[in-house]
Each structure stands twice: as C-alpha cells, then as structure tokens.
Amino acid sequence: MTDELRDRLARLDPMRSDVSVEPVDSPASRKLLESTMSTQVGERRATSMRRLVPAVAAVAVAVGVIGALALNGGGQPLVLNTGVEDPTASCIVFSVEELAKAPVAFEGTVVSSEDGVVTLDVDEWFRGGVSGQVILEAPEGMEALIGGxxxxxxxxxxxxxxxxxxxxxxxxxxxxxxxxxxxxxAFSG
Amino acid sequence: MSESSERRDRFEELAALVYEPVQRYLLRRLNPEDAADVLSETMLTLWRRLDDIPSHNRVPWSYGVARRVMANYRRGQRRHLQLVERLEREPPPPPPGAGGESGDTELTAALARLSPSDQELLRLWAWEGLEPRDIAPVLGLTTNAATIRLSRARKKLGEGLKDRGRFRTQEDTTQEGAAG
Incomplete structure (x- = not known):
C-alpha cells in the first residue's frame, strides 16, 4: 500500500536527487578509514572506562536510585521517584543557573502512564544517565499524586x-x- | 590470521555496508563541513565499538551512533558559538534543495512545528526509508514504542496540515470579505 504522506515527505528529501556521496573506496575515504583503524582501541577504551567508573559512581550516589540502575545504553531503565507535590513547599525561582545544578536531566517521551508508574523512552540525556528508558515511580500510597x-x-x-x-x-x-x-x-557546558 | 587483522577485516566489511548510508544520513541533517566532521567521529566510534555491533540491523544501528555523535557535535558548536537559542530551535540547516525541489512549503512548515523527536522519526521513516523495527535501534526504542510514536507523529503531521488548511481558508474568506 502506498502512503501519500510518506511519499510527500520523501519528496522533501535533499539527498533524493542522486546527490553524490564519497564512495567508500575513494582515496579520501580510504584515508579516513585507515586513520580510523590506526586508532588504538584498547587505549581509548581503558581511558574512557577510567573516566566512566567514578562518574557513574557519583551519579549513583547523587540520585539515590530506587531499583535498578542500568549502566549500558540498551539495558535496564533508570528508576526515579516522582515524589509528591507539596503545596506548602517553596520553590526556588527558576533560572538556567539553578537548572544547571541538576545531576540528572533528560528529554523523554512517555510510552505508558498507569498506576503511578510512568515509563519514558529517553530521547536525549543532558546529564546523569545513559539508559534508553526511565521509569518514574510514585511513592507507595501516593500513586494518584504523581507530582504536578x-x-x-x-x-x-x-x-x-x-x-x-x-x-x-x-x-x-x-x-x-x-x-x-x-x-x-544549562547543560551545554 | 592475527586478531588485529581480523578486526580490520570486520571493520572494512562494516564500512562497505554503512559508510555511504551514514554519509547520506548526515548530509540530510548537517551542512557538508559538519557532516564530514561527524562522519569521521562516527566511524571512529564504530571502530571502537565494533564488538558491540549486532550482526543484523547494522545500518540502523550505525545511524543511531551517528545521531548521538551529531547531538554532541551540535551541543559543542552551540557552546562554542554562543548561539543557543537560535540553533537549538532551528531545524537542521536546510540541506541543498530541502523542500525547494518539491516546493512543498506547507509540509515543510507543518514538519517544523512538530517536536524534534517527532521530526526525526518522520525523517527516518520517509527519507531513510526505515520501518519501525529499524527506526527502533536508531532512537534506542523498542519496536513497539517506535510503532506507536511513528503513528502519533504521522497523525500530528496530518493534523498540522489540516489546521494550516483551515487557517488559510479563514484568511482567504477574511480577505475576500474585506475586498467585497
């Protein structure tokens, strides 16, 4: 079945009119690929792992994660508590400077929201996580009060x-x- | 065969498969200079993560890597250029001929009004020609979530086009009334 909307969108594709790309076997491509393959995988990995371990440990302590905290991109979701909205609590005035202090920040799309549990697919991590999903859980007995x-x-x-x-x-x-x-x-720095 | 030689062979095989599609993916979203930078970093990431790459879905998986490298690159650019507001809400720099050849400014505008994640879903679907099962690894979603989100994004885009139609009709009516 043809899809009219898809076809119409495809006509906006800037690469559709045989716009050429660099072939994989061109001299420029070969130079790039050879340079890539000359990179020492072990060294880079060791470095990144050394940097990752304390960072992950700091995040795990800072967020006080409830439940499983996955450290790999495709693994288990990060679980956060939604807390409850306290009308008597005073808010810090919003500012980018205050926002920048958050240890965990992401953009996500809700895939389900029921019984006080909200599951989001992460579109982008700004800070403090790598997992593909985040689960927000309301405190026990407070399922109806899932924040504001x-x-x-x-x-x-x-x-x-x-x-x-x-x-x-x-x-x-x-x-x-x-x-x-x-x-x-806030999180560009 | 030595371990490093075997690794090189596997990478060459991967590059033959993904190098050109990834270039197209990047050139749809970045200007050629930035696309070249991001391509280089993407290939390096693929080289370093060669052991993690699944045997199937390698092209979509590589798009996913390119997407993350591109997001970091854009953030770095913004930091450098101090153009946070302008760059972050702008759609990707219009690549050569974007919307121009088809002249479909109505659809271009409706697409631009969607969230960045909905726009990307629709581009992956229509430009890269991916189905939800292949969109899923690019965006780090389950196939089910990709299916649901694509369906919603299509609906939102369709509604955006309809709203625009209604707005134009009202405008035309108003203008006609003023003229009469």
Whole structure:
C-alpha cells in the first residue's frame, strides 16, 4: 500500500536527487578509514572506562536510585521517584543557573502512564544517565499524586531529578521550545 | 590470521555496508563541513565499538551512533558559538534543495512545528526509508514504542496540515470579505 504522506515527505528529501556521496573506496575515504583503524582501541577504551567508573559512581550516589540502575545504553531503565507535590513547599525561582545544578536531566517521551508508574523512552540525556528508558515511580500510597505534571503517553517531557526525585517547580515539564532552550543552555557546558 | 587483522577485516566489511548510508544520513541533517566532521567521529566510534555491533540491523544501528555523535557535535558548536537559542530551535540547516525541489512549503512548515523527536522519526521513516523495527535501534526504542510514536507523529503531521488548511481558508474568506 502506498502512503501519500510518506511519499510527500520523501519528496522533501535533499539527498533524493542522486546527490553524490564519497564512495567508500575513494582515496579520501580510504584515508579516513585507515586513520580510523590506526586508532588504538584498547587505549581509548581503558581511558574512557577510567573516566566512566567514578562518574557513574557519583551519579549513583547523587540520585539515590530506587531499583535498578542500568549502566549500558540498551539495558535496564533508570528508576526515579516522582515524589509528591507539596503545596506548602517553596520553590526556588527558576533560572538556567539553578537548572544547571541538576545531576540528572533528560528529554523523554512517555510510552505508558498507569498506576503511578510512568515509563519514558529517553530521547536525549543532558546529564546523569545513559539508559534508553526511565521509569518514574510514585511513592507507595501516593500513586494518584504523581507530582504536578500530567504525563500523557506520546508526549515529550524534559525532566530533572535531585537525589533520585523528580524536581518540579518549573524544572521539569512538557517539552516546550522555552524549556528546551533552557535545558540546552544549562547543560551545554 | 592475527586478531588485529581480523578486526580490520570486520571493520572494512562494516564500512562497505554503512559508510555511504551514514554519509547520506548526515548530509540530510548537517551542512557538508559538519557532516564530514561527524562522519569521521562516527566511524571512529564504530571502530571502537565494533564488538558491540549486532550482526543484523547494522545500518540502523550505525545511524543511531551517528545521531548521538551529531547531538554532541551540535551541543559543542552551540557552546562554542554562543548561539543557543537560535540553533537549538532551528531545524537542521536546510540541506541543498530541502523542500525547494518539491516546493512543498506547507509540509515543510507543518514538519517544523512538530517536536524534534517527532521530526526525526518522520525523517527516518520517509527519507531513510526505515520501518519501525529499524527506526527502533536508531532512537534506542523498542519496536513497539517506535510503532506507536511513528503513528502519533504521522497523525500530528496530518493534523498540522489540516489546521494550516483551515487557517488559510479563514484568511482567504477574511480577505475576500474585506475586498467585497
């Protein structure tokens, strides 16, 4: 079955009109690939692992993860507590500088939200994680009070967390151009 | 055969498969200079992670690597250029002929109004020609999640086109009324 929308989108493809790319066997490509293969895999890996271990340990302590914390990209999800919205609590005034202090920050799309458990597929990590999914869990008995954000399946959210608990007060919410710009600014350093 | 020679052979085989598709993927989203930088870093990442690459889905998996390298690259650029607001909301620099050849500005505008993740899903579907099972490894999703999100993104795009149609109709009516 043909799909009209797909065909129409395909016509926007800037690479569709036989735009040439560098063939894999051209001299320039061979130079790049030879240079790549001359890189010492072991050395790079050892270096990155040395850097990774303390960083991961720091994050694990900082977020106080409830449940499984996966350290590989495709593994188990990071689990965070949604906390509960406390109307008496005072919020820190939102600023990019405050946002930048968050140890955990990501953009994710809700794939399910039920019984106080929200599962998000991570679109982008800004800080503090690598897993492909994050699960937000409401504290026991507080399933109806899943913070101040109505999580809707299919919608995209920007989330920060401190000590394993999602931070509200404007520091997490639906992904709007304004909030995303703030995240980009806060975590670009 | 030595271990390093065997590794080189495996990488050469991978490069023959993914080098050109990854270039196309990057040239759809970046200007040629940036695409060349990101290609170089992507190939290096593939070389370093050669043992982790699955035997199937190698092209989509490589798109996923390129996508992550590109995200880091863009962030680095923004930091360097101090153009956070402008760059982060702009769609990727219009590659040569984007929307121009088809002249479908209505669809280009409707696409630009979607979230970056919805836009990327639709591009992977229509430009790279991937089905949800192959979109999944690019975006780090399950096939089920990719299917659901693609369906929603298509719906949102369709609704965006309809809304635009309604808006134009109202505009036309208003103009006609003013003219009469």
């Amino acid at each position: 954000i109505p999580f809707t399946a299919g919608d995209t959210y920007l989330i920060t967390a401190y000590d394993g608990v999602v931070n509200y007060c404007g520091f997490s919410g639906p992904s709007t151009p304004e909030l995303r710009a703030a995240f980009e600014a």
